[in-house]
Amino acid sequence: MTPRVLIAPGEVPVGARDAVVAGGGVVVDRPEDADLIVWMTPTDPSGLPELLAAAPGVPVQLPWAGVEPFLPLIGPDRPWACGKGVYAPPVAELALAMLLAGFRDLVAYGRRTAWSDRTGRNLHGARVVLVGGGGISEELARLLAPFAPRLTVVRRDADRPFPGAERVLPTSALHDAVADADAVVLTLALTDATRGLIDADVLAAMRSDAWLVNVARGGVVVTDDLVAALRDGTIGGAALDVTDPEPLPEGHPLWSLPNCLITPHAGSTLAMNAPLIAARTRANVARLAAGQPLIGLVDPTAGY
Amino acid sequence: MTPRVLIAPGEVPVGARDAVVAGGGVVVDRPEDADLIVWMTPTDPSGLPELLAAAPGVPVQLPWAGVEPFLPLIGPDRPWACGKGVYAPPVAELALAMLLAGFRDLVAYGRRTAWSDRTGRNLHGARVVLVGGGGISEELARLLAPFAPRLTVVRRDADRPFPGAERVLPTSALHDAVADADAVVLTLALTDATRGLIDADVLAAMRSDAWLVNVARGGVVVTDDLVAALRDGTIGGAALDVTDPEPLPEGHPLWSLPNCLITPHAGSTLAMNAPLIAARTRANVARLAAGQPLIGLVDPTAGY
Numbered sequence: 001m002t003p004r005v006l007i008a009p010g011e012v013p014v015g016a017r018d019a020v021v022a023g024g025g026v027v028v029d030r031p032e033d034a035d036l037i038v039w040m041t042p043t044d045p046s047g048l049p050e051l052l053a054a055a056p057g058v059p060v061q062l063p064w065a066g067v068e069p070f071l072p073l074i075g076p077d078r079p080w081a082c083g084k085g086v087y088a089p090p091v092a093e094l095a096l097a098m099l100l101a102g103f104r105d106l107v108a109y110g111r112r113t114a115w116s117d118r119t120g121r122n123l124h125g126a127r128v129v130l131v132g133g134g135g136i137s138e139e140l141a142r143l144l145a146p147f148a149p150r151l152t153v154v155r156r157d158a159d160r161p162f163p164g165a166e167r168v169l170p171t172s173a174l175h176d177a178v179a180d181a182d183a184v185v186l187t188l189a190l191t192d193a194t195r196g197l198i199d200a201d202v203l204a205a206m207r208s209d210a211w212l213v214n215v216a217r218g219g220v221v222v223t224d225d226l227v228a229a230l231r232d233g234t235i236g237g238a239a240l241d242v243t244d245p246e247p248l249p250e251g252h253p254l255w256s257l258p259n260c261l262i263t264p265h266a267g268s269t270l271a272m273n274a275p276l277i278a279a280r281t282r283a284n285v286a287r288l289a290a291g292q293p294l295i296g297l298v299d300p301t302a303g304y
Numbered sequence: 305m306t307p308r309v310l311i312a313p314g315e316v317p318v319g320a321r322d323a324v325v326a327g328g329g330v331v332v333d334r335p336e337d338a339d340l341i342v343w344m345t346p347t348d349p350s351g352l353p354e355l356l357a358a359a360p361g362v363p364v365q366l367p368w369a370g371v372e373p374f375l376p377l378i379g380p381d382r383p384w385a386c387g388k389g390v391y392a393p394p395v396a397e398l399a400l401a402m403l404l405a406g407f408r409d410l411v412a413y414g415r416r417t418a419w420s421d422r423t424g425r426n427l428h429g430a431r432v433v434l435v436g437g438g439g440i441s442e443e444l445a446r447l448l449a450p451f452a453p454r455l456t457v458v459r460r461d462a463d464r465p466f467p468g469a470e471r472v473l474p475t476s477a478l479h480d481a482v483a484d485a486d487a488v489v490l491t492l493a494l495t496d497a498t499r500g501l502i503d504a505d506v507l508a509a510m511r512s513d514a515w516l517v518n519v520a521r522g523g524v525v526v527t528d529d530l531v532a533a534l535r536d537g538t539i540g541g542a543a544l545d546v547t548d549p550e551p552l553p554e555g556h557p558l559w560s561l562p563n564c565l566i567t568p569h570a571g572s573t574l575a576m577n578a579p580l581i582a583a584r585t586r587a588n589v590a591r592l593a594a595g596q597p598l599i600g601l602v603d604p605t606a607g608y
Contacts, residue, residue: 090426093451097404104401107414109567113559115551118570122394143450147397247419255417263413266422 002026003288006034006055009047016040019278023285031055036288038281043069052078059294061284063277065135066217067298068190074300084296084304085135086280091241091267092139095185095215098239098261099123102183102211107237107261121182121209123147129154129181131174131197132188133162136215140185141165152177155188171197175205183211189304190217198222203229209236215267218244227253230260241267306330307592310338310359313351320344323582327589335359340592342585347373356382363598365588367581369439370521371602372494378604388600388608389439390584395545395571396443399489399519402543402565403427406487406515411541411565425486425513427451433458433485435478435501436492436520437466444489445469456481459492475501479509487515493608494521502526507533513540519571522548531557534564545571 003025007016012027016038020027028034031054039048042064052060052073059079062070067082074080101107104120124147130137133155141151141164153162154177158170169177174197178184184206188194198212198221206212212235214221223244229235237259246265254260268276284294298304307329311320316331320342324331332338335358343352346368356364356377363383366374371386378384405411408424428451434441437459445455445468457466458481462474473481478501482488488510492498502516502525510516516539518525527548533539541563550569558564572580588598602608 089428093404093426093428094408094424097401097408097410100397100401101405101410101414104398104567104570106401106405106410106565106567109570110405110411110414110565112566114554115568118568118573120398120570120573120576122397122576124393124397145450146447250418261410261414262416263408263410264419264422266408266413266424269422269424272426 001035001289001291003035003285004028004033005036005038005285006031006051007038007040008051009039009041013040013274015274015278016281019281020285023282024289025285031058034058036061036285039063045070045073048073059288061281061294061296062298063273065296065304066190067304068217071303074298074303076300079294080298080300081284081294081296082298082304083277083280084298086276086296087268087273088135088139090269090272090276091136091187091215092143094241094263094267095136095140095187095213096143098213098215098241098263099128099183099185099211101261102213102237102239107239108258111258123149125149126182127152127180129177129184130165131155131171131177131184131186132216133157133160133168134187134189136187137185138163140187152181156193174202178202178206178210181206181210183213185213186216186220188216188220189302190219191303195219196222198226200225200228203234206235208233211236212238213240214238215241218242218246223254227257230254230257237261239263241265305339305593305595307339307589308332308337309340309342309589310335310355311342311344312355313343313345317344317578319578319582320585323585324589327586328593329589335362338362340365340589343367349374349377352377363592365585365598365600366602367577369600369608370494371608372521375607378602378607380604383598384602384604385588385598385600386602386608387581387584388602390580390600391572391577392439392443394573394576394580395440395491395519396447398545398567398571399440399444399491399517400447402517402519402545402567403432403487403489403515405565406517406541406543411543412562415562427453429453430486431456431484433481433488434469435459435475435481435488435490437461437464437472438491438493440491440519441489442467444491456485460497478506482506482510482514485510485514487517489517490520490524492520492524493606494523495607499523500526502530504529504532507538510539512537515540516542517544518542519545522546522550527558531561534558534561541565543567545569 061081239261457469543565
């Protein structure tokens with residue numbers, strides 16, 4: 001079969017059209033003709049309900065890994081695929097950059113205008129806890145391997161093995177997992193079960209020199225608790241690519257903390273995204289043509 | 305034989321004494337009794353000439369990889385070993401931290417107090433030129449391997465192979481080597497032949513978005529030329545763990561450039577150094593006991 005693909009909303013980018021064709025499909029204009037809807041705007045579902053109504057049962061591919069804005073629409077009546085795993089390489093790269101910047105004090109050095117004492121500590125051999133067992137954690141573990149880290153993975157299903165991890169623990173063991181960590185990296189999905197997971201209790205369980213890196217979603221962390229923990233030295237520092245609220249408003253206390261680095265959800269930039277999501281679209285069109293299930297399927301019950 | 309080791313100057317640190325014993329040696333107090341002199345201060349040779357006169361032909365181990373302050377003393381009348389390779393792991397770690405900070409714009413983000421556009425580019429697949437083929441470059445290549453970089457090594461002897469490099473070029477080909485590089489990392493020794501190697505001409509040969517990382521010695525770069533290149537956008541940015549002059553004085557133009565990160569010769573801190581140099585001392589004492597040549601021998605002609 002030659003999958004007929006509706007790309008929406010708005011004008012169809014050349015790269016998306018090329019990806020459909022490269023996957024063996026054709027681009028169509030009307031939802032009634034579509035075998036697959038490729039939705040391009042990551043946080044705005046406006047207009048999508050009308051397409052869904054006109055194309056019952058037709059699968060949808062969403063662009064980002066996080067699908068929070070689409071949850072009211074996602075149900076078992078059709079397959080929903082998301083950008084799960086697509087952006088793992090650039091996001092994991094940023095997570096490693098943040099770990100190294102934290103451990104080697106680059107944020108503090110970058111803000112100075114005078115020579116200072118030599119400080120910092122090694123990532124080599126460090127105890128790193130990855131909270132989340134998905135594509136970002138897998139890719140980060142791969143990048144970390146030459147540093148011979150002592151890796152703990154905290155995930156919903158602790159029975160699933162994780163390559164390179166010393167320990168795989170369930171989310172219920174989070175306090176124990178973080179207790180001796182040099183760094184805790186958040187890569188997990190934001191769901192009702194993970195919202196506010198990193199609160200004052202978890203932060204208090206961490207070492208006073210430990211770094212927290214968040215490349216997941218801002219809502220996984222209780223922001224006020226984190227501000228307090230950074231202010232009073234409960235933890236060593238934080239590097240946040242995502243915040244709650246996001247964007248973080250000017251004047252927010254996080255901006256002025258000496259041990260906090262904030263990047264503007266830059267785990268994967270538009271320039272980095274384009275070829276990655278195009279490759280996923282091509283793969284999914286090809287799978288549809290071959291009668292195979294889509295890659296990156298959302299579990300409607302889990303919400304990611 | 306049980307090597308008799310003089311540790312100087314000043315009081316003998318516990319770690320150094322333990323390392324001698326662990327290597328099968330004993331610590332002695334007088335140069336006349338010594339089979340090996342372990343010199344502990346990295347930049348100050350005061351007092352060493354007297355020891356050398358009292359212990360003709362006795363080998364010396366110096367603590368750092370760079371031996372510039374000791375060059376007037378170093379000759380063919382005895383073996384001189386240095387910290388060559390000892391600090392490669394922490395220094396290469398800092399070089400990777402700087403590369404990632406540069407590529408992912410962490411210096412700029414770290415100085416902001418407001419949300420901004422997503423910027424940055426990937427280290428993954430980048431063209432990286434390592435100038436210097438020693439232990440730091442080898443260790444950095446190992447850390448870079450998961451990023452699948454396109455690696456060029458520039459070294460004195462281009463006939464020596466370098467694991468993981470696409471190209472090994474002689475220093476005379478430096479201009480060609482840097483022309484298409486995303487980043488140029490300096491790891492080479494400072495000698496008469498390398499002083500001022502990175503000048504306006506080399507910087508002009510680099511791409512306007514390329515980063516320069518210096519974890520070698522400040523004198524390898526012509527500082528005024530670098531300031532000009534950073535100011536006028538000849539290159540994208542610089543991350544410098546070493547400077548000329550060093551320490552870099554307050555008010556120096558490098559401190560206020562938006563695309564420049566300076567760390568205070570923190571490639572390896574005192575805390576990182578202690579176990580690394582102790583391990584080298586232990587190894588060299590054991591080699592002396594076994595009648596083998598010392599590790600990290602300085603070539604008196606090359607000056608490193």
